[in-house]
Amino acid sequence: SQQGEEDPQALSIQEGENATMNCSYKTSINNLQWYRQNSGRGLVHLILIRSNEREKHSGRLRVTLDTSKKSSSLLITASRAADTASYFCATDRIIQGAQKLVFGQGTRLTINP
Amino acid sequence: KAGVTQTPRYLIKTRGQQVTLSCSPISGHRSVSWYQQTPGQGLQFLFEYFSETQRNKGNFPGRFSGRQFSNSRSEMNVSTLELGDSALYLCASSWYRGWGKTEAFFGQGTRLTVV
Numbered sequence: 001s002q003q004g005e006e007d008p009q010a011l012s013i014q015e016g017e018n019a020t021m022n023c024s025y026k027t028s029i030n031n032l033q034w035y036r037q038n039s040g041r042g043l044v045h046l047i048l049i050r051s052n053e054r055e056k057h058s059g060r061l062r063v064t065l066d067t068s069k070k071s072s073s074l075l076i077t078a079s080r081a082a083d084t085a086s087y088f089c090a091t092d093r094i095i096q097g098a099q100k101l102v103f104g105q106g107t108r109l110t111i112n113p
Numbered sequence: 114k115a116g117v118t119q120t121p122r123y124l125i126k127t128r129g130q131q132v133t134l135s136c137s138p139i140s141g142h143r144s145v146s147w148y149q150q151t152p153g154q155g156l157q158f159l160f161e162y163f164s165e166t167q168r169n170k171g172n173f174p175g176r177f178s179g180r181q182f183s184n185s186r187s188e189m190n191v192s193t194l195e196l197g198d199s200a201l202y203l204c205a206s207s208w209y210r211g212w213g214k215t216e217a218f219f220g221q222g223t224r225l226t227v228v
Contacts, residue, residue: 042219045218067191092215101217
């Protein structure tokens with residue numbers, strides 16, 4: 001079953017604008033990761049945020065995590081056409097060292113030039 | 114450092130046949146996980162292997178199996194293929210470095226089409 005749920009399912013903005021995607025999950029987690037997927041290709045790891053962290057930055061990306069609300073958001077600032085892709089959050093439950101990522105359905109982001 | 118390599122990239126099979134997919138993880142990574150991605154179900158966890166042992170398994174029928182070799186390379190097998198098995202199969206490798214620090218790195222996937 002899907003743990004993470006992203007919203008919106010699709011987002012279309014103009015180049016240069018900021019894009020915000022949200023993710024909610026149901027159970028406790030060790031950490032939460034965000035991935036990008038270009039059409040039909042593999043996933044690219046963007047950011048990992050631990051359950052004891054509240055905010056993390058990487059270049060134009062900013063991720064927040066609110067464990068009390070079981071939610072996370074991914075902000076892409078100053079968007080570019082190359083940011084067009086699907087974005088997934090994945091919750092990471094590590095049990096006795098065994099990793100299992102549970103993905104949401106993703107947000108399809110389109111950046112219009 | 115080379116990334117995760119999956120072969121083949123594309124595959125077309127007939128219903129009832131079986132298929133084997135291969136995944137070579139990043140050098141030094143001992144954990145390999147497999148995921149199935151379909152438009153309807155999204156990304157679903159299949160199983161995870163570490164040091165040749167399956168440690169975690171998703172909710173898939175027994176037709177889906179896998180194994181890992183001593184060099185950490187992994188194979189996934191699907192027997193008696195069904196049309197619904199058509200999907201992008203993704204392999205991820207990771208190196209468990211303790212609590213909260215296990216980025217997974219994905220290959221480009223194998224696109225399986227069952228006809």
